[in-house]
């Protein structure tokens with residue numbers, strides 16, 4: 250009798266080697282499947298259950314987790330349903346339409362409520378104090394949401410996606426470029442763009458009857474032109490080309506974001522991905538060409554540095570010299586990233602602001618008259634100057650009220666990067682916080698029972714005095730990441746609106762449908778058709 254080991258060796262030797270490999274493969278496959286199943290179970294079932302228990306035990310209320318998509322289906326279903334019908338004309342109660350899911354959750358569970366973005370816990374916060382606390386955080390407990398950063402990086406690697414030291418350096422240089430003093434020098438560029446728009450409208454309106462114009466695409470062109478001109482001065486022709494390519498990139502990114510659920514989609518050689526890569530290369534070549542030309546002009550001492558690019562490049566040279574370093578504080582690639590970002594961050598947001606301002610002034614002609622009276626008192630029919638623009642009170646109150654009722658960016662998000670206490674609840678890392686600006690702006694506890702009415706007079710004593718829980722006005726965000734371009738946007742909007750008021754009366758066209766819609770910004774779903782009459 251052979252030993253058991255010998256028997257085993259014998260029986261093994263009788264099995265053909267390929268079946269041994271086959272069995273081994275099957276075993277490995279089974280283990281892999283078990284491992285995957287465990288990962289799915291742990292990630293999409295046990296993990297969410299554990300987090301839900303931990304948060305509920307601390308008193309946090311909210312929706313119950315549903316495997317595996319959480320509240321996402323309901324979220325999308327409610328938006329689609331809400332946007333299938335227009336709103337009553339003159340109603341500004343937009344929250345239930347543009348963020349119907351969060352609106353319902355907050356009403357049912359309170360101003361801090363737990364929801365589920367797939368298996369990820371997503372806490373909706375509409376209490377202004379906690380809102381400010383999350384956004385003002387300087388110690389790294391809350392950061393930008395990591396999954397959103399991945400999508401933003403597809404469009405432009407700039408200030409919004411940087412963190413840590415890199416963000417600090419870039420923010421300092423860009424703050425300097427967007428300082429009011431510097432923007433003053435850019436006023437003629439804003440006025441030139443608005444002047445072109447007004448002349449074009451004057452030609453299309455003619456002399457007799459009122460003429461209808463859809464102002465939404467018009468303002469998108471205006472703000473794209475303004476960034477090109479203000480950023481690049483005399484190279485503004487190339488800037489226009491960049492603006493067209495970047496607009497296409499933004500639309501493609503929305504398509505790409507919709508396909509992000511396919512793992513590795515962005516690395517596949519699809520037509521969309523190839524187009525996006527080609528566009529990105531072309532934008533980069535154009536931008537690098539402009540930067541090289543400017544560097545040469547600066548070396549030869551004949552550069553006109555009144556534009557954003559010039560101011561940024563001067564700051565970089567100054568900071569580098571002060572640091573005694575041979576390596577610039579921002580590389581050419583860094584500058585390219587920031588310039589690309591200006592288009593995404595500043596174009597559509599400001600176009601949306603101007604569009605809703607025109608719609609609201611058409612709905613409320615008494616405020617249109619007051620704004621026109623102020624503009625004509627300051628400037629007559631002359632081009633607005635920076636001193637007068639800074640003193641426009643009625644126009645500023647109107648723009649604030651438009652930004653309150655129709656904030657271009659509806660909500661922000663943050664992620665807990667470490668275990669964090671907030672409002673008496675301790676959150677584990679990975680929890681995301683949805684911060685619906687629009688809900689805070691439409692909260693009667695904060696703004697009073699007339700919260701959904703257009704009342705610019707609430708801003709007569711400034712932003713801080715306008716609400717009970719102050720400040721609760723967040724169209725540009727809050728804290729260290731507050732919009733770096735807010736002065737730029739307001740200056741552009743004031744000049745544009747003033748020049749339109751100087752030349753036209755306007756009213757809503759009968760073809761206008763009131764349908765604010767949450768796309769990347771709060772857009773008019775069916776355009777903004779307005780009838781113009783020359784003054």
Ligand code: HEM
Pocket residue numbers: 408409410420476590591592594595596598599602656657658661662723724725726727729730731732733734735737738
């Ligand atoms: C009405 C127009 C605008 C609105 C409502 C708006 C809104 C915002 C908001 C809410 C944020 C904060 C994002 C966050 O905390 O996650 C932000 C950031 C930013 N905005 Fe604006 N924005 C406008 C115009 C502009 C313009 C004209 C520019 C530039 C040309 C610009 C450039 C930026 C940049 C670079 C950031 C990132 C700041 C940082 O992360 O440090 N924005 N904006």
